[in-house]
Amino acid sequence: MAVAFDEMSGPGGDLRPAYQELSRWLKETPPEALEYRRQEAELLFRRIGITFAVYGDSEAQERLIPFDVIPRIISAKEWTVLEKGLKQRVRALNMFLRDIYHGRDILRAGIIPDDLIFQNPVFRPEMNGQDVPHDVYVHIAGIDIVRVDAENFIVLEDNARTPSGVSYMLENREIMMRLFPDLFARHRVAPVERYPDELLAALRSVAPLSASAEPTVALMTPGVYNSAYYEHSFLADKLGIELVEGRDLIVKNDEVFMRTTEGLKRVDVIYRRVDDDYLDPLTFRPDSALGVPGLMSAYAAGNITLANAVGTGIADDKAIYSYMPDVVKFYLGEEPILKNVPTWRCREPKDLSYVLDNLDELVVKEVHGSGGYGMLIGPAATKATIEAFRDKLKREPEGFIAQPTLALSTCPTCTASGLAPRHVDLRPFVLTGSKSVTIVPGGLTRVALKEGSLVVNSSQGGGTKDTWILDE
Amino acid sequence: MLSRTAENLYWLARYVERAEYLARTIDATLRVTALPAAYIGKTNEWDSALLTAGISASFYETYQEANEQNVVEYLSFSPNNPSSIRNCIEAARLNARSVRTALTGEMWDTINSAWLELQQVWSKGAKSREELAKFLRFVQETSLRFDGSAYRTMLRNDAYWFSRLGVHLERADNTARILDVKYHVLLPEEEHVGGPLDFYQWTSILRSVSALTAYHWVYRETLKPWLIADLLILNDTLPRSLASCYGNLVRNLDQIGVAYGRQGPSQRHARGIRNRLEHSHMDDIFQHGVHEFIQEFIADNSRLGEIITKQYLL
Numbered sequence: 179m180a181v182a183f184d185e186m187s188g189p190g191g192d193l194r195p196a197y198q199e200l201s202r203w204l205k206e207t208p209p210e211a212l213e214y215r216r217q218e219a220e221l222l223f224r225r226i227g228i229t230f231a232v233y234g235d236s237e238a239q240e241r242l243i244p245f246d247v248i249p250r251i252i253s254a255k256e257w258t259v260l261e262k263g264l265k266q267r268v269r270a271l272n273m274f275l276r277d278i279y280h281g282r283d284i285l286r287a288g289i290i291p292d293d294l295i296f297q298n299p300v301f302r303p304e305m306n307g308q309d310v311p312h313d314v315y316v317h318i319a320g321i322d323i324v325r326v327d328a329e330n331f332i333v334l335e336d337n338a339r340t341p342s343g344v345s346y347m348l349e350n351r352e353i354m355m356r357l358f359p360d361l362f363a364r365h366r367v368a369p370v371e372r373y374p375d376e377l378l379a380a381l382r383s384v385a386p387l388s389a390s391a392e393p394t395v396a397l398m399t400p401g402v403y404n405s406a407y408y409e410h411s412f413l414a415d416k417l418g419i420e421l422v423e424g425r426d427l428i429v430k431n432d433e434v435f436m437r438t439t440e441g442l443k444r445v446d447v448i449y450r451r452v453d454d455d456y457l458d459p460l461t462f463r464p465d466s467a468l469g470v471p472g473l474m475s476a477y478a479a480g481n482i483t484l485a486n487a488v489g490t491g492i493a494d495d496k497a498i499y500s501y502m503p504d505v506v507k508f509y510l511g512e513e514p515i516l517k518n519v520p521t522w523r524c525r526e527p528k529d530l531s532y533v534l535d536n537l538d539e540l541v542v543k544e545v546h547g548s549g550g551y552g553m554l555i556g557p558a559a560t561k562a563t564i565e566a567f568r569d570k571l572k573r574e575p576e577g578f579i580a581q582p583t584l585a586l587s588t589c590p591t592c593t594a595s596g597l598a599p600r601h602v603d604l605r606p607f608v609l610t611g612s613k614s615v616t617i618v619p620g621g622l623t624r625v626a627l628k629e630g631s632l633v634v635n636s637s638q639g640g641g642t643k644d645t646w647i648l649d650e
Numbered sequence: 651m652l653s654r655t656a657e658n659l660y661w662l663a664r665y666v667e668r669a670e671y672l673a674r675t676i677d678a679t680l681r682v683t684a685l686p687a688a689y690i691g692k693t694n695e696w697d698s699a700l701l702t703a704g705i706s707a708s709f710y711e712t713y714q715e716a717n718e719q720n721v722v723e724y725l726s727f728s729p730n731n732p733s734s735i736r737n738c739i740e741a742a743r744l745n746a747r748s749v750r751t752a753l754t755g756e757m758w759d760t761i762n763s764a765w766l767e768l769q770q771v772w773s774k775g776a777k778s779r780e781e782l783a784k785f786l787r788f789v790q791e792t793s794l795r796f797d798g799s800a801y802r803t804m805l806r807n808d809a810y811w812f813s814r815l816g817v818h819l820e821r822a823d824n825t826a827r828i829l830d831v832k833y834h835v836l837l838p839e840e841e842h843v844g845g846p847l848d849f850y851q852w853t854s855i856l857r858s859v860s861a862l863t864a865y866h867w868v869y870r871e872t873l874k875p876w877l878i879a880d881l882l883i884l885n886d887t888l889p890r891s892l893a894s895c896y897g898n899l900v901r902n903l904d905q906i907g908v909a910y911g912r913q914g915p916s917q918r919h920a921r922g923i924r925n926r927l928e929h930s931h932m933d934d935i936f937q938h939g940v941h942e943f944i945q946e947f948i949a950d951n952s953r954l955g956e957i958i959t960k961q962y963l964l
Contacts, residue, residue: 227747227762402747415751426654437653439808439962440910 182585183327184599196253199364215357219245244641250589250623254650260331263515265615268319268608271493273509275315279305289504300491310487311384312612317485319608325587332517338494340451343622344607345409350644368619368649374416380611381447384483389446396420398450400468410451429472432479447483454488496545496579525576533580537564540580557583601626603634619647655749656812657963662745663816669738670793671824673786675699678858689850696721701831739768752809756799764792811902822895826948833940859890880932896924916957923950
């Protein structure tokens with residue numbers, strides 16, 4: 179594996195301009211001071227209750243995501259490119275979804291094989307021919323971006339279902355501003371605090387036609403035991419909307435109402451953080467107690483907007499991912515600004531045989547997996563693990579894709595033995611309303627805290643950093 | 651507001667109030683049992699503590715004997731006792747997490763800090779009486795902080811009123827339960843009037859509702875059982891008396907009724923109970939039977955809880 183690109187020191191060890199002031203500040207600041215601030219930050223997170231739950235881990239039901247106090251910095255010039263690329267990508271995702279559930283031009287053009295859609299468990303036949311308000315499917319997208327050099331931003335994954343992490347983008351900034359006012363004074367950091375306002379505006383803009391002029395928006399959560407519950411309550415609070423669970427909602431005459439102390443009140447837009455499968459026991463899983471019976475029929479009647487729409491999983495599926503450059507070209511007639519990671523589709527015999535021959539160098543991912551689970555990182559795996567994967571691949575090749583092991587870029591990070599480079603990724607949040615696509619300048623930077631590790635997922639020991647977009 | 655939010659606020663307040671009451675009960679029982687046997691007679695005070703907490707039956711499923719160690723453990727920390735102090739704080743925090751958006755930062759901080767502290771105490775265990783006393787004080791302080799932060803920081807809207815309903819309903823229930831268990835020592839002119847045994851029972855009752863000093867201020871008298879009953883039942887200047895709780899319940903329910911533009915069964919039911927308390931005299935109550943009066947009150951009070959739930963919280 180190649181030596182990783184370090185975002186502060188650059189390829190030849192030349193300090194990159196965006197990090198000049200930070201580097202100076204780090205030299206002036208004694209390590210004890212950093213450690214003290216780190217502890218202070220942890221205390222704040224604990225007190226505010228910014229925790230997440232790890233499933234299957236009864237010991238630590240509520241854990242903190244480790245927060246690294248060294249910011250990750252992106253220059254204005256880099257951001258301009260990234261922003262343009264993200265908007266382009268999300269526009270294409272929305273057009274793709276509209277097409278898949280209506281005319282299916284892209285299938286007829288032979289760009290994506292039919293069975294990849296129709297055999298796919300995340301494809302929702304219920305959505306066939308159904309119009310969604312303003313043709314917006316993905317209102318909130320979290321696009322995972324990595325860098326391998328100074329020039330390119332690469333999309334690792336499109337999250338088009340219920341992406342989480344935006345509360346960390348906002349809280350990390352709050353805490354950094356409290357702890358390091360001086361460091362902020364020495365930079366011009368673009369603010370992220372508009373996000374809740376922009377999100378609310380986007381959600382209101384996509385209200386169904388039958389809604390009143392002042393549409394009612396609610397955030398739907400699976401409940402306090404969900405791993406992202408803190409984020410749900412945080413966002414509902416910032417948006418000033420009700421945080422509802424399935425049992426708070428009821429469908430009557432194809433309209434959705436919430437039960438309030440003053441009787442039923444109509445809801446027009448649901449920002450749902452509940453997976454498709456659990457939305458409506460009458461349509462999806464009958465054993466689910468999280469959902470609202472009849473929700474899908476209200477949806478079909480056009481009386482409720484669900485954000486994101488049902489069935490968006492087909493757009494961020496790892497099998498579809500490899501076709502994204504073609505998807506962008508097909509719908510927009512433009513060259514994709516953001517690159518894809520080269521991907522071998524194990525369902526194709528030629529690709530499979532290449533993958534089987536090079537397992538020790540590749541990253542193999544389950545097509546339907548997430549959270550960094552069920553994946554093989556070839557260079558870091560034992561022989562036995564590799565062989566186990568080989569068997570899995572032969573048995574069910576269509577369940578996997580493979581990618582080269584990327585040398586993710588690194589950023590200086592506090593470790594037990596002082597500052598050291600650690601691998602990072604970036605998840606900016608892209609909002610799509612009826613009129614426009616917007617992104618607040620920033621995102622969630624996740625950092626793999628273990629030396630050499632490439633897994634940034636919080637469920638597997640990853641941490642977060644504040645992400646600074648410099649305003650020039 | 652969402653019915654579930656109102657429900658969470660109501661139960662959050664009830665659990666905090668109950669935790670405080672349990673802490674006071676343990677505290678008062680520790681004091682009275684520390685006296686030489688000649689002063690407290692043969693009654694098992696730890697048994698009474700279980701009875702006033704209303705969990706006597708479930709206790710004996712786990713334990714043989716109601717002694718200090720067992721009862722303190724069951725009331726304070728036992729995970730098997732659904733209304734142990736520990737479970738009350740756990741439940742309070744769970745409710746608080748569910749309605750974070752309806753709480754002020756100060757209220758959340760109080761509950762969350764109490765919960766964090768509880769994890770500490772729980773993992774170490776309150777091994778000595780000193781540690782236990784410290785823990786009991788901490789629980790009472792949490793309740794004071796919670797009440798204080800609600801009073802000082804919450805908007806005066808339905809969220810506040812539903813939370814107050816929880817406080818006063820639970821408080822009325824707690825006071826009534828002490829009376830229910832101890833009524834026999836409050837009966838006037840029975841066989842064992844005024845003996846030294848009863849004096850300590852009376853102070854213990856007053857202490858568990860933090861009314862010992864208040865008694866002297868109100869009556870300027872030595873302890874008389876019928877005056878104690880009067881104080882706890884009818885005196886509306888004592889915050890933990892039944893009359894005072896019902897004054898508050900009626901007021902808060904009326905505020906909800908005005909804000910929502912309609913009255914309902916809970917307003918009527920609460921007013922009925924308050925009117926009865928307002929027009930009662932201790933003489934009549936004694937004549938008709940304190941025990942019957944209290945039992946009827948407990949049933950009426952829990953009926954109000956059901957009516958509120960049906961009218962607003964479902």
